[in-house]
Amino acid sequence: MERIEKYRSKGLKLTPQRLAILEYLDGNTSHPTAEDIYRAVKKKHPTISFATVYNTLQALLEMGEVMELTIDPERKHFDPNTTPHHHIVCTRCGKIGDVFVDYSSALELPPEVTEEFTPISNHIDFYGVCKKCNKTKRRTK
Amino acid sequence: MERIEKYRSKGLKLTPQRLAILEYLDGNTSHPTAEDIYRAVKKKHPTISFATVYNTLQALLEMGEVMELTIDPERKHFDPNTTPHHHIVCTRCGKIGDVFVDYSSALELPPEVTEEFTPISNHIDFYGVCKKCNKTKRRTK
DNA sequence: TTGGCTGCAAAATATTTGCAGAACA
DNA sequence: TGTTCTGCAAATATTTTGCAGCCAA
Numbered sequence A, B: 001m002e003r004i005e006k007y008r009s010k011g012l013k014l015t016p017q018r019l020a021i022l023e024y025l026d027g028n029t030s031h032p033t034a035e036d037i038y039r040a041v042k043k044k045h046p047t048i049s050f051a052t053v054y055n056t057l058q059a060l061l062e063m064g065e066v067m068e069l070t071i072d073p074e075r076k077h078f079d080p081n082t083t084p085h086h087h088i089v090c091t092r093c094g095k096i097g098d099v100f101v102d103y104s105s106a107l108e109l110p111p112e113v114t115e116e117f118t119p120i121s122n123h124i125d126f127y128g129v130c131k132k133c134n135k136t137k138r139r140t141k
Numbered sequence C: 001t002t003g004g005c006t007g008c009a010a011a012a013t014a015t016t017t018g019c020a021g022a023a024c025a
Numbered sequence D: 001t002g003t004t005c006t007g008c009a010a011a012t013a014t015t016t017t018g019c020a021g022c023c024a025a
Helices: A002-009 A016-025 A034-042 A050-063 A131-135 B002-008 B016-025 B034-042 B050-063 B131-135
Strands: A067-069 A077-079 A086-090 A096-099 A117-130 B067-069 B077-079 B086-090 B096-099 B117-130
Touching (some): A016 A034, A016 A050, A034 A050, A086 B117, A096 A117, B016 B034, B016 B050, B034 B050, B096 B117, B117 B131
Parallel strands (some): A086 A117, B086 B117
Antiparallel strands (some): A067 A077, A117 B117, B067 B077, B086 B096
């Protein structure tokens, strides 16, 4: 399997737990949290620990194979799609969607900013309401 | 003092601790964390507790008088400037700068996104290197 | 006077770390 | 076989909460 070679060549030791994490993340667009990953992988590997999940995520982060999203103030989400892109989050249910548009050329920074910072990249958080929540009554909370 | 009236009229009880927090935040562009606020206010009110800082920040958030920034994955930062604006963060030292530009008209979303989400607002995180860090050797870590 | 606030401590939540044993390469 | 990883537990870090007493209004 080529996936195995890909990670092994980067020096990642591939245990069954790690393979299960990689399999869960592969093509996953749900932007899971560490706990989401833990719960999903636990189904096949009931003894897996959070330490292993975080350990593996840390290794994948350093390899540039996953990205950390800070769009949710409560916890980190992880995105296995490392193509530069942006996100949109539902302000009611927290669902996160992808936005594959490169706005860089439209995001010129004014001189008072470029005097102080040399810009490198950018990431946009869009906020909105998802289709499902639009059909539902607003949470009164 | 008008600041007092402003908050009192919104039902906020103004204790000396809260006034000190408000005074520290007023016009502050350093994007402090809860701990930054705690440490600063502690100078004048040595007995202040984190509970009071968080309690007050919570009240100010609900009043829309401060914004929570998620640009730093490690901890929340707070911004007393609630004018819509964006941020740029130094990838070496974490310094956060403000970007007062409205890019909304340039941020059109593609149909596959607007089919699923009704957009409301957006916030851009720019990443770069600040002047000071540019002069310094890169951290080898 | 009194309901909201403070400060203390403890709890809750998220994430990281130490270490002995397990297992991949 | 040796190094890295796992799983458990404990440690950290951040933020929240319970509660008795205090105090702004």
